[in-house]
Amino acid sequence: MITAMTPSAVAAPGAPCPTCSAPLADDRRFVVWCPACEWNVDPLAESAADTVPQGRTGRRTARRRSAERAVAEQMYTEAVKAAEAASLRPVRGRAWFAAMGIAALVHLSTVVVTGVSLWWLVTGSMFLRVLGVPGLALAALLRPRLGRVRRRDEWSLTRAEAPALYGLADRVASASGAPPVHLIRATGEFNASYGRVGLRRRRVLTLGLPLWEILAPQERIALLAHEFGHAVNGDSRRGLWLGSAVRALVEWYRLTRPDGGATAGPGLVMLIAGWVANAVMLVVHKSVEAVLLILHRCTLRTGQRAEYLADLLAVRVASASATRTLLESMLLGESVEAFFHRKRLAPQAGRTAGEASRRARDAEFWQELRAYLDSVPEAERLRRLRVSALRMGSVDSTHPPTHLRVALVETRGAHEAAVVADEAETAALEVELAGRRAAVVASQTEFR
């Protein structure tokens, strides 16, 4: 990894591209590369190419990547057509039904494990009763998890604490055709998410402040609209049925990993390993892996389509330009991480100072972050878009490649946004989020 991070050393400062002699993009804080011929555009991938397995496995990986690349391109074409026809409906094809069927079998297997273990415990011989205990523990691991609404966790905001934020979220939700959220959380991550948790399937919106704070007011509306898009775009991967089936399969995968005993759940693996031969484990392991891969393929299309629909919704609610710049800002995650890293290593001054100076320090932190991101040169932003194109098909594919998302948004003409933020509202948001912002600063600077 270290060698992969220092390719900038290859070209001398001011030197032209070694391949095509065009001038290089050489801000030494970032990767030195050639926008003309893409020399060194993705140094990490180039070093990773050396470690891609050769022979059959390598060919299989290459085939899978090119298949996923083809799907990504096809989904993009379909999304452009859907956008032109203004048909923002999710489509459920054969693959979707196959995925739901596989999920049903997974849940059935959990029911069988539970039932058999209970039966053994109640009516079995001494030997079977002993087996029933790990069986029930296994069933507990495999059970569907509903998640919990933690109203009192440090990141949660109640409606009373943040009326302006909830007000804005409600307006965007209603413009997106989504029901209002029950809970908003403001966390320290560079992302945002929307999900349903708990027995009552409460709708929870999570806004990562490092992302939120670098966005312009209209980009924030685009972000909210994209997240609410997940409530209406038919993304089955996030549903309880499919999501919990995948989690159960991942548990199976973890538990049956032949050499994974030390890192898997405490005790349980040792117990199971006692009576299941290693060979059987391997067969189960490989089968689970295959099923996970099939599920991934079955949901790739609906998942990517859902993301495009969420982006198109953001265009309608917040405008195409705000959605495009939002997507481009989301490519800056690495830089935000680098900034935080630097902050954590920096010596702390005035940690014991009073409330006023702490507030000043917090404000400075976010200003510095914004200034640093503003200083990321155009060539580096362009490089990240190109990397997204090059890595298409090798990413985990939860979202379509960013360059295609941007391209889709750019096909939409300028029109009026359905929701706009006014200045008073933006100022109120600023005040409401002050406490959570301070908590993020504390978590990043008082780390040592």
Ligand SMILES: [Zn+2]
């Ligand atoms: Zn070049």
Ligand SMILES: [Zn+2]
């Ligand atoms: Zn999304």
